[in-house]
Amino acid sequence: MLHRRSLLTLAAGTAGGVLSLPALGRPALAQGAARTLRFVPQANLANFDPIWGTQYVVRNAGMLVWDTLYGVDSKFEPRRQMVESEEVSSDGLVWTFKLRPGLKFHDNSPVLAKDVVASLNRWAVRDPMGQMIRAIQNELVAVDDATFRWSLKQPYSKMLLALAKTNSPCSFIMPERIAKTDPFTQITEFVGSGPFRFVRDEWIPGARAVFAKFDGYVSRDEKPDWMSGGKRVMVDRVEWVVMPDPATAAAALQNGEVDWWENPISDLVPVLKSNRNLNVDIADPLGNIGTFRMNHLHKPFNDRRARRAVLMAMSQEDYMRALVGDEADLYKLLPSFFTPGTPLYTEEGGDILKGKRDYDGAKRLLKEAGYAGEPITLVVAQDQAITKAFGDVSADLLKRIGMNVDFVATDWGTVGSRRASKAPPSQGGWHIFHSWHAGADCVNPASYTAMRTNGDQAWFGWPNNSAVEAARDKWFAAPDLAAERAAMAEMNRLAMEDAIWGPTGFFMSYQAWRKNVDGVVKAPIPFFWNVTKS
Amino acid sequence: MFAYIIRRVLATIPVMVVVALFVFSLLYLAPGDPAAVIAGDQATPADVERIRASLGLDRPFVVRFSEWAWHIIRGDLGISIFTNLPVSRMIAQRIEPTLSLMVVTLVLAVVIAVPMGVVAAWKAGSWIDRAVMAFAVLGFSVPVFVVGYVLAYYFALGLDWFPVQGYTPLSQGFGPWLSNLVLPAVALSSAYIALIARITRATMLEVLQQDYIRTARAKGAGQRTILFLHALKNAAVPIVTVIGIGIALLIGGAVITESVFAIPGLGRLTIDAILRRDYPVIQGVVLLFSFVYVLVNLLIDLSYTLFDPRIRY
Numbered sequence: 001m002l003h004r005r006s007l008l009t010l011a012a013g014t015a016g017g018v019l020s021l022p023a024l025g026r027p028a029l030a031q032g033a034a035r036t037l038r039f040v041p042q043a044n045l046a047n048f049d050p051i052w053g054t055q056y057v058v059r060n061a062g063m064l065v066w067d068t069l070y071g072v073d074s075k076f077e078p079r080r081q082m083v084e085s086e087e088v089s090s091d092g093l094v095w096t097f098k099l100r101p102g103l104k105f106h107d108n109s110p111v112l113a114k115d116v117v118a119s120l121n122r123w124a125v126r127d128p129m130g131q132m133i134r135a136i137q138n139e140l141v142a143v144d145d146a147t148f149r150w151s152l153k154q155p156y157s158k159m160l161l162a163l164a165k166t167n168s169p170c171s172f173i174m175p176e177r178i179a180k181t182d183p184f185t186q187i188t189e190f191v192g193s194g195p196f197r198f199v200r201d202e203w204i205p206g207a208r209a210v211f212a213k214f215d216g217y218v219s220r221d222e223k224p225d226w227m228s229g230g231k232r233v234m235v236d237r238v239e240w241v242v243m244p245d246p247a248t249a250a251a252a253l254q255n256g257e258v259d260w261w262e263n264p265i266s267d268l269v270p271v272l273k274s275n276r277n278l279n280v281d282i283a284d285p286l287g288n289i290g291t292f293r294m295n296h297l298h299k300p301f302n303d304r305r306a307r308r309a310v311l312m313a314m315s316q317e318d319y320m321r322a323l324v325g326d327e328a329d330l331y332k333l334l335p336s337f338f339t340p341g342t343p344l345y346t347e348e349g350g351d352i353l354k355g356k357r358d359y360d361g362a363k364r365l366l367k368e369a370g371y372a373g374e375p376i377t378l379v380v381a382q383d384q385a386i387t388k389a390f391g392d393v394s395a396d397l398l399k400r401i402g403m404n405v406d407f408v409a410t411d412w413g414t415v416g417s418r419r420a421s422k423a424p425p426s427q428g429g430w431h432i433f434h435s436w437h438a439g440a441d442c443v444n445p446a447s448y449t450a451m452r453t454n455g456d457q458a459w460f461g462w463p464n465n466s467a468v469e470a471a472r473d474k475w476f477a478a479p480d481l482a483a484e485r486a487a488m489a490e491m492n493r494l495a496m497e498d499a500i501w502g503p504t505g506f507f508m509s510y511q512a513w514r515k516n517v518d519g520v521v522k523a524p525i526p527f528f529w530n531v532t533k534s
Numbered sequence: 535m536f537a538y539i540i541r542r543v544l545a546t547i548p549v550m551v552v553v554a555l556f557v558f559s560l561l562y563l564a565p566g567d568p569a570a571v572i573a574g575d576q577a578t579p580a581d582v583e584r585i586r587a588s589l590g591l592d593r594p595f596v597v598r599f600s601e602w603a604w605h606i607i608r609g610d611l612g613i614s615i616f617t618n619l620p621v622s623r624m625i626a627q628r629i630e631p632t633l634s635l636m637v638v639t640l641v642l643a644v645v646i647a648v649p650m651g652v653v654a655a656w657k658a659g660s661w662i663d664r665a666v667m668a669f670a671v672l673g674f675s676v677p678v679f680v681v682g683y684v685l686a687y688y689f690a691l692g693l694d695w696f697p698v699q700g701y702t703p704l705s706q707g708f709g710p711w712l713s714n715l716v717l718p719a720v721a722l723s724s725a726y727i728a729l730i731a732r733i734t735r736a737t738m739l740e741v742l743q744q745d746y747i748r749t750a751r752a753k754g755a756g757q758r759t760i761l762f763l764h765a766l767k768n769a770a771v772p773i774v775t776v777i778g779i780g781i782a783l784l785i786g787g788a789v790i791t792e793s794v795f796a797i798p799g800l801g802r803l804t805i806d807a808i809l810r811r812d813y814p815v816i817q818g819v820v821l822l823f824s825f826v827y828v829l830v831n832l833l834i835d836l837s838y839t840l841f842d843p844r845i846r847y
Contacts, residue, residue, distance in 0.1 A: 044806055046616040047572070052585075053616075054574030126581065168574060184581075184588040186618045204627050205617040206806045207798030243699065243796045244805070247683060251691055251698040252796070383809065410565070413811050417567030420579050435575055449578065459578065 035236040037517065037533050038258040039526070040249045044242045045209045048198065049187045051126050051169045056438065059168040060525050063227070064211045064238065065106075066172030066192035069097065069116065070164030071227025074523070076343065076443060078164030079228030081220070082111065082173060082193070092155030093138075099146045104216040105175050106197045113142035118179035120150075123171045125183040128447050129162035130171070132476070158446060158476060166227065166440045166524045167447040195219070195231045195529050196238060209240040211528075224530050226521070231529035234519070238528050253278065253512060259533060260513040262526055265385065266324050272512045282329075283511035284524045286339050286439030290319055290390055290504030291450060293461045295431050298424055300371040307499035309365035312358045313401045315393075316505035322389040323507055334506040337451060337492055339439035344485055349493030353503070362401040376403045377425035379433045381412040390434040390504055398432075419460040433460070439506065440524035444484070445472045445491060453500055463500040535846075539836070546828045553824045554606065554817070558599050561813050567591075568615045568811040589615055602817070611821075612814035614807075621818035624803060631701040632799035634711065635791065636784050638719040643726040644777065650727070651734020651773075652761055658739060666731060673728025678787050682721040682794040689717060699796035718795040722787045726780050733776045737769035744768070770841035778834035785823055 043057040050062035071081040080086075084100040103111035117140055124130030124137075138151035150159070163171050173179075173193060181187045190198040196211035203209050213233045222229040241258055243249040250268045252258045254275055263283065264272055273280045292314065300306035320331035332340055335350025376398055380391030391407070398405045406425075410418075415433055423429040442448055451472065455464035471491035478484040513520050519531040569586035570577075586592050605612055611621035654666035690698040696717050702710040741747065742765055750764050789801035800819055807815035838845045 046806070046810060046812075047618065053572050054577060055572075056574075182588070184584045188618060204798050205614075205619065205624065206802055207628075207796075241700075241796070244793050244802065245796065248686075248699050248794060248796050251686060252700075255691060255694075255698050257698055257700065411809065413566035413568075413571055413809060416570030417565060420567070420570060420582055437575075457578070457580075 037235045037238045040261040041240050042263045044206045052186045054168040064196040065194045065198045067194045072164045073225040073228045078160035093152050095150045102218045105193045106191045111193050112145045113148040115176045117142050118176040119173045122179050122183045127169050195233045211238045226523050234532040259517050264512050280512045285522050286524050287508035288436045290436045292502035296463045303369040305365045305369040309362040311352045311499050313362040315357050318393045319504040322393050330508050332506040334503050339442045342443045344488045346489040346492045348489035349496035373404050375406040377406045377431045379408045379430045381415045382409050383411045387434040465498050468494045542832050557820045566811040571810050611818035614815050615812050621814050628800045628803045631797045638715045639723045643723040647727040647730035651731040654735040655738030670728040670732045673724040678790050679794050681724050685717045701797045718791045722791045737772045741765045741769045781830045
């Protein structure tokens with residue numbers, strides 16, 4: 001049977017051969033286009049408030065328009081960005097920050113401390129780390145135009161990380177009049193102090209977003225490194241062209257109609273790799289972690305043994321192969337909840353996910369947990385390639401260990417609302433859903449919402465485990481790297497023992513760009529500064 | 535006839551009311567939650583709840599419907615939940631590409647399909663007839679997206695005659711505008727051509743058996759005059775009806791075609807809105823489509839008088 005995807009591969013594949021010939025560009029498109037970088041983003045930019053809407057695509061676009069006080073580098077270290085200097089009192093309770101001189105918003109008004117205060121106040125309501133700071137905050141005030149002070153009731157050693165992190169929502173700085181908007185209401189003005197201006201008149205949600213170089217941007221005089229360092233803009237415009245169909249995006253890239261594609265699907269990667277006018281490389285070395293989320297409120301997964309049974313039988317190899325096919329470079333088995341290859345990575349307690357899968361042991365554990373063949377509601381979004389692949393593997397896994405699967409095939413919008421239901425699965429609730437987390441969010445527990453185990457307050461599935469929470473607190477209080485490592489190892493071990501959820505593996509994806517584009521880096525976010533087009 | 539037109543236009547009002555109520559109820563009952571989509575995957579249930587409340591999605595059905603209906607009566611389609619832009623503005627941004635695609639497709643389909651059907655009826659049973667019918671079966675059977683990919687492969691990637699994707703507004707020149715529309719229009723028209731060609735052939739076969747055709751032949755009228763003046767005019771009513779009905783086919787096909795060729799039209803707007811549960815946009819677009827459909831049918835009804843003088847309103 002000819003599937004649509006096979007047809008795409010066939011079409012794009014043959015096209016790749018045709019396009020490997022010289023003289024590829026359409027003259028009309030090539031002429032004068034060197035100053036415009038055309039980019040195909042991972043998703044549609046449907047809204048543009050990076051605090052109100054926390055989707056990654058909004059964060060990525062926000063990074064062009066709004067600047068941050070700090071930014072992490074490729075070693076996950078927070079570096080100064082809008083801030084010139086900071087000072088922390090000896091008891092760790094008072095942080096005083098001074099802004100760099102000459103910073104301007106896109107409306108040419110200066111960036112003042114009061115803008116920063118308003119922006120941080122809005123951000124802190126929505127961001128997990130911001131919420132922690134708010135909980136221990138005495139006051140956040142502007143001392144003068146260039147200085148602001150954050151006084152706390154107790155020390156918070158991760159302050160700079162909170163202000164520098166890539167996780168959404170980032171602490172973007174907006175003018176005070178905009179930042180005073182309720183954090184649960186969308187802003188209507190998109191003025192930042194970042195290296196690009198948002199050209200609102202040309203914004204067609206679902207089709208196009210345009211960003212123009214901001215001539216008033218004051219770049220740091222340092223080497224660029226991810227969110228930190230000098231952000232020098234080398235093109236006049238960046239145009240985001242939304243393409244819902246991957247085959248069309250592949251063809252447009254090969255034809256020179258676009259310059260850079262953020263997330264080619266793995267089926268089309270061989271075609272793109274065979275085209276000598278294109279570069280194909282890993283997009284984000286921090287990748288993603290797949291999740292098998294279980295509902296701790298209802299039988300059988302309210303019993304730790306049932307959850308562990310799933311982990312005992314879970315084959316990450318199956319999940320990853322279903323997702324990336326034969327591209328072995330794109331995945332790693334992950335006996336951990338955290339991002340591999342990062343300084344704090346740990347596999348402590350991860351043995352349950354290693355080695356030969358134990359289906360008989362899983363069946364025994366399920367029996368001990370009192371499972372007697374009740375339907376297991378597996379809610380799977382079919383419109384997301386990742387969750388669809390995971391859902392198919394899970395259905396097979398659950399059947400292998402003797403579970404009676406009620407496979408609910410639906411779309412992501414429905415999963416988004418159904419997973420919030422605490423009702424019994426037979427009354428509109430659920431037992432299992434799949435998702436994935438950006439590896440950048442899973443480097444440590446700072447903003448790792450899925451690792452919270454504070455019951456009703458936790459992420460969907462509502463795990464309740466005070467020991468895991470205590471280990472998390474230890475990480476936040478850790479004075480040095482060794483203590484952080486120890487806390488993370490403990491947290492991983494305890495979370496594995498309780499099987500709070502199942503990591504289905506670590507996977508990465510490619511990005512592709514034309515060879516006349518230079519300066520594309522591997523990072524959790526596509527950065528447009530220092531990118532040139534010839 | 536003027537009174538008839540007024541009556542028909544007024545009759546669209548209850549139709550639109552029913553459509554509005556139906557669409558609103560369907561969306562209200564459908565699973566899914568825009569607040570969850572807005573909040574993002576990492577949001578907590580409490581965040582989702584607050585966003586839902588801020589959007590007014592936690593209010594009862596009657597309150598929400600009354601408010602929406604009141605705005606519609608005043609010509610306000612509402613504000614998109616996601617983009618915070620007026621729905622009317624979003625539709626205005628997208629209407630030109632869709633309208634262009636549909637007009638070019640319609641012209642292409644009629645210009646090709648009607649002569650094909652006429653010739654097939656004239657040469658009934660011959661290889662020409664069989665070829666036309668084979669094409670019609672193919673046109674019906676091959677999905678629009680497959681035709682789209684094949685066309686893009688040969689004519690955009692291979693021969694480099696047309697762009698792979700996108701849309702150029704008519705204001706930027708007729709050539710670039712048409713260049714972007716040729717492939718999608720050909721893809722979209724394939725099923726439409728098949729439909730019109732078959733109906734034209736069938737109706738023409740019937741008409742060609744009529745006494746007045748024999749009389750025309752007896753009077754020495756030429757073949758072309760018989761086919762296109764006497765027969766086609768008498769066969770026109772069912773053909774025009776099918777063209778009108780086919781507008782719905784075009785609307786459905788445009789959704790897919792716009793995705794395949796990355797045309798920023800109403801079809802893609804609809805799909806995006808459905809996937810995100812952007813209720814005001816879905817409601818606005820569906821109302822627009824149903825209004826257009828009702829209007830097209832009215833025009834078709836009125837056009838009957840041009841082809842058949844016996845029809846009077």
